[in-house]
Amino acid sequence: MKEEISVYRQILNDINRPENKDTIVLIGQLIAPHSNNIAKHFYRTLLGNNHASSFLNHDAVKYRLTGSMTKWIDGLFSYRPMESDIDDYINAQLKVGHIHARIELPVCLVNYGMTLIKNKLMSHLIESSLDRNLLANVMVIVNNLVDCSLAIINESYKDDLVDNENQNQAFRLHASAHNLAFECERLRTSLSEWMREIMIL
Numbered sequence: 001m002k003e004e005i006s007v008y009r010q011i012l013n014d015i016n017r018p019e020n021k022d023t024i025v026l027i028g029q030l031i032a033p034h035s036n037n038i039a040k041h042f043y044r045t046l047l048g049n050n051h052a053s054s055f056l057n058h059d060a061v062k063y064r065l066t067g068s069m070t071k072w073i074d075g076l077f078s079y080r081p082m083e084s085d086i087d088d089y090i091n092a093q094l095k096v097g098h099i100h101a102r103i104e105l106p107v108c109l110v111n112y113g114m115t116l117i118k119n120k121l122m123s124h125l126i127e128s129s130l131d132r133n134l135l136a137n138v139m140v141i142v143n144n145l146v147d148c149s150l151a152i153i154n155e156s157y158k159d160d161l162v163d164n165e166n167q168n169q170a171f172r173l174h175a176s177a178h179n180l181a182f183e184c185e186r187l188r189t190s191l192s193e194w195m196r197e198i199m200i201l
Contacts, residue, residue, distance in 0.1 A: 020079075
C-alpha cells in the first residue's frame with residue numbers, strides 16, 4: 001500500500017500549497033458552525049437505512065459517534081503545511097479504514113455516507129456569501145479533500161481485507177495439513193492392526 005499512500009500524500013501536498021492557505025482556513029471557518037449538524041444528519045440518515053442501521057445503535061451515535069464525526073469533519077479543513085501534519089492526517093484516515101474493516105462495514109455504505117457529507121458541505125458553501133469565483137475554488141478544494149480522504153479510508157479497508165483473507169487461507173491450509181496428518185496416522189494404525197491379525201492367523 002506504500003505506493004498508493006505516496007500518491008495520496010502528493011495530492012494532499014498539492015492541496016496544501018501556500019497559495020491555498022487562506023482558502024483552506026476560510027473553508028474551515030465556514031464549515032465549523034455546521035459540522036455538528038452535518039454529523040447529526042449523517043447518522044440520522046444512516047439509522048433510517050435498513051442496511052446501514054445494522055452497524056449502528058442509537059446510544060453509540062448519541063454519546064460517541066456524532067462527536068467523533070464532527071471532529072473528523074472539522075479536521076478535513078485544517079491547513080497542513082508540514083509533511084508531519086499530512087502524515088498524521090493520512091494515519092488518521094487509515095485508522096478509520098481499519099475500523100471499517102474490523103466491523104466489516106461494506107464499502108458501498110462508506111461511499112454512501114461520504115456522499116451525504118459532501119452534499120451537505122456543498123449546500124452550506126452555496127448558501128454562503130462567497131463570490132462566484134471564490135466559491136468555485138472553495139468547492140474544488142472541498143471536493144478534492146473529501147475524495148482523497150475517502151480513497152485513503154477505502155485503501156486501508158481493502159488492505160486489511162486482503163490481510164485477513166491471507167490469514168484465513170493460511171489457517172485453512174494449516175488445518176488441512178493437520179487433518180491430513182491425522183488421517184495418515186489413522187490409516188497407519190489400521191494397517192498395523194490388520195498386519196498383526198494376518199500374522200496371528
